[in-house]
Amino acid sequence: MATIVLYPSPGMGHLISMLGKFITKHHPSFSIVVLTLIPSFNTGTTAAYVRHISAIFPAITFHHLPDIPLDPLQFPSMEAIIFELIRRSNPNVDRTLQSISSSSNISAFVIDFFCTTVMPVADNLNLPVYYFFTSGACCLAQFLYLPTIHKTTTKSFKDMNTLIHSPGLPPIPSSDMVVPLLDRTTTDYSDFLEICEHFPKSAGIIINTFDSLESKAIKALNDGVCVPDQPTPPVYCVGPLVASGGDGSHECLNWLDLQPSGSVVYLCFGSLGAFANEQLNEIAKGLEMSGVRFLWVVRSPPSNKKEDRFLPPPEPDLDVLLPEGFVERTKNRGLVVKNWAPQVAVLSHKSVGGFVTHCGWNSILEAVCAGVPLVAWPLYAEQKLNKVVLTHDMKLALPMDESEGGMVTAMEVEKRVRQLMEGDEGKVVREVVTARKEEAAMALSEGGSSRAALSKLVALW
Numbered sequence: 001m002a003t004i005v006l007y008p009s010p011g012m013g014h015l016i017s018m019l020g021k022f023i024t025k026h027h028p029s030f031s032i033v034v035l036t037l038i039p040s041f042n043t044g045t046t047a048a049y050v051r052h053i054s055a056i057f058p059a060i061t062f063h064h065l066p067d068i069p070l071d072p073l074q075f076p077s078m079e080a081i082i083f084e085l086i087r088r089s090n091p092n093v094d095r096t097l098q099s100i101s102s103s104s105n106i107s108a109f110v111i112d113f114f115c116t117t118v119m120p121v122a123d124n125l126n127l128p129v130y131y132f133f134t135s136g137a138c139c140l141a142q143f144l145y146l147p148t149i150h151k152t153t154t155k156s157f158k159d160m161n162t163l164i165h166s167p168g169l170p171p172i173p174s175s176d177m178v179v180p181l182l183d184r185t186t187t188d189y190s191d192f193l194e195i196c197e198h199f200p201k202s203a204g205i206i207i208n209t210f211d212s213l214e215s216k217a218i219k220a221l222n223d224g225v226c227v228p229d230q231p232t233p234p235v236y237c238v239g240p241l242v243a244s245g246g247d248g249s250h251e252c253l254n255w256l257d258l259q260p261s262g263s264v265v266y267l268c269f270g271s272l273g274a275f276a277n278e279q280l281n282e283i284a285k286g287l288e289m290s291g292v293r294f295l296w297v298v299r300s301p302p303s304n305k306k307e308d309r310f311l312p313p314p315e316p317d318l319d320v321l322l323p324e325g326f327v328e329r330t331k332n333r334g335l336v337v338k339n340w341a342p343q344v345a346v347l348s349h350k351s352v353g354g355f356v357t358h359c360g361w362n363s364i365l366e367a368v369c370a371g372v373p374l375v376a377w378p379l380y381a382e383q384k385l386n387k388v389v390l391t392h393d394m395k396l397a398l399p400m401d402e403s404e405g406g407m408v409t410a411m412e413v414e415k416r417v418r419q420l421m422e423g424d425e426g427k428v429v430r431e432v433v434t435a436r437k438e439e440a441a442m443a444l445s446e447g448g449s450s451r452a453a454l455s456k457l458v459a460l461w
Contacts, residue, residue, distance in 0.1 A: 002461065003104040005097065006132070007035045009082055009114035019110060019132055019206065022241055024059040026451065027458050030107070032060040033100060035093060039085055040067060063100075065092045073306055076187070079114075079180050083191045087117045094121045101125065107461035110206065113143075116195045119202075128203040130457075135361040137209045137217040137237065138389045139178070139382045141168040144226035146181065146196040156189075158182040168220025170392040176384035200227050206457065208239040208361065210443035210450050213368065213436060216393060236453040240365040240440050245345045252295055253345055255335045259293055262353035265417050266346055266372075268297040269358040273379050274313060276301050277321060279407060284322045286413025292421050293333045295352070297341050298322070315339070347372050353430075354420040356400065359383040359390065368396065371437035373429040375400050375416045377408065395432045398425055 006020055020032040036050065050062050068088045075081045100106060109127040111118060112134065122129045133140050145166040157164070160174035180188035199205060211218055224232040256264060267283070269275070275283070280298065287294050298321065300313040316338050318327055327336055343363070346352060347370035357363045359378040364386065367374055374397035376387040390397040400416050402408050420426040443450040 001031050001104055002029065002107045003031045003033055003100060004108050004110060004461065005033045005035065005100060005106055005127075007093065007109065007111045007115050007118065008132075009086065009112040010037045010039050011082070019238065019241070020060045021053070021057060022238060022454065023458070024057055026454060028059065030059070030458075030461075031104065032057075034060060034062050035065055035096060036062050037065050037085060037089060038067065039081070040069065063096055065089050065096065072309065077180065078309075079188050079191070082114050083117070086115050090118055090121050093118055094124075097121065097125055097127065108203075108457075113195050113199075116198045119198060129201075131199060131202050131205045133205055133207045135208075135382055136364070136386065136389070137207050137214040137221060137235075138169055138393075139361070139385060140199075140205065140207060140235075141217045141220050141226045142166055142172070142178070142382075142385060143192075143196045144199055144221070144232065146193060148228055150184070150193060156182060156184045167223075167225040168217035170388055172385055172388050176388055178382045178385055179380055200230050200232060202233050204234045204236060204457070204460075206236045206238055208241050208365065209237050210239050210440055211237055212439040212443070213240075213394065214389075217389075236457050237443075238450045238454050238457075240369055240444070240450075242362065242366045242369055243344055245342070245348065248342075248345060250342050250345070252335055252337050252341050253349065256295065256346070256349045256351045259351040261350050263421075264293045264295055264351045265354040265356060265421055266295045266341075266352050267356040268341060268343060268346075268363075269299075269377070269379060270360045270363060273358045273360075274299045274302045280321050281323055282408060282410045283413055284326045285410035286417065287334060288323075288326065288330055289410060289414040290417045290421075291333075292417050293351075294330075294417075295335050295337065295341070295346065297337050297339070299339055313339075344370075354417070354426065356417070356420075357397075359386040359397075361386065364390065364396075365440075368433060368436050369440050371434050373397070373420060373426060373433045375420050394436075396429055396436065398429060 004023060020034060023030055024032060038047065053060055054062060068085055070081060070085060072081055106127055108130055109122045110130045110132050113131055119129055157174040157177040162174050163171035164174050164177065165171055180192050183189060218237060220226055221232060221235045226232060298316050300316040318336055344366055347355060347366050352372060355367050355372045356375040356377055359376050360383060374390065376390050376397040377400035378384040378387045387399060391399045398416055398420055400408055401412055442448050
């Protein structure tokens with residue numbers, strides 16, 4: 001039996017959207033092995049998800065690689081820890097791949113981009129390496145073009161104060177580049193540059209997107225203009241792959257059942273998104289002034305202590321974090337939920353008419369599949385780049401603008417929430433997202449572009 005081995009990086013987002021479910025659903029002759037690294041620090045709740053998938057998809061098995069004890073305090077960033085964890089896991093991956101090969105034929109080794117340093121291991125075993133890119137085609141186009149920008153400049157993006165022009169993308173303000181790339185003197189920058197130089201050495205790049213969502217970037221990738229000095233590997237757009245609806249019993253869904261259709265704005269900022277106390281207060285004031293119905297997921301503010309950086313945040317104390325009396329005054333039109341909500345179920349609920357998002361790629365795809373328009377409020381990783389593309393090219397979002405020092409004021413929150421839910425600006429993005437929702441469903445249906453891309457891949461495997 002042919003086996004496909006998937007190697008995601010630690011962290012919920014990269015694991016969830018993995019390809020395994022899509023492959024086994026349409027091509028059940030493959031068995032799927034997922035190599036998992038569950039580090040001792042916090043990158044989202046992976047263990048529960050692994051159990052859930054194992055129970056529902058028997059063709060997918062998880063192989064846990066041995067944990068490598070690292071001291072998170074010795075590293076400048078989360079990215080740096082993940083790169084080191086993956087580097088040090090190479091001997092374990094090598095042994096695991098050899099062991100799988102002894103009993104079955106590995107047709108493809110599909111890796112997350114953080115796992116690039118495993119490429120020599122796969123080469124030694126003559127395994128074709130494919131990337132599964134868990135952000136959009138726009139971000140991939142930017143990454144593939146990075147080595148070219150690197151060669152033609154000497155300044156860091158953070159110091160350029162200019163617009164970056166890359167194939168297939170709108171002009172990106174240099175300060176909005178992917179966060180680990182902002183300073184070219186850091187190890188994060190050199191790690192990412194190395195990845196960007198390795199993409200063209202793969203057998204192909206699989207992207208969680210679909211043709212009509214990012215047509216300009218996908219055309220640039222297919223035309224090979226993002227890598228001017230060597231061939232670009234084939235690109236396969238197989239999205240939108242999103243998690244299923246999940247827990248239908250959460251209290252917020254019962255609350256949504258009681259709200260008028262399309263009347264609620266949902267605010268949530270990803271599994272790692274947290275705001276300082278002062279910013280939470282501005283959001284609360286803005287929501288209160290807007291008069292709009294809201295469902296807001298609140299997390300505890302990030303700790304200033306380095307040693308707390310990777311611990312799950314404590315339960316938020318709403319009385320301390322939010323303005324006095326806020327929950328009571330807004331209880332007839334708002335609900336504040338602590339830490340987590342079943343996002344796919346929330347977005348597909350008939351009462352939800354808008355989404356204030358951190359612009360993580362999974363959240364964008366979930367909103368598109370549900371036909372919910374966005375306000376873009378990026379926080380980390382590639383989210384600022386996503387915001388530029390969402391607002392300028394895709395026209396799926398209104399921008400949330402920061403004032404000096406990065407704070408978003410209550411007035412800005414009020415203005416954007418009202419525009420999205422009641423204004424003409426909201427109507428425009430709502431029409432666009434409704435069209436994309438239909439195209440997303442078509443891409444995944446029989447004969448659709450994403451199913452065709454998967455069939456092409458499977459024919460190679």
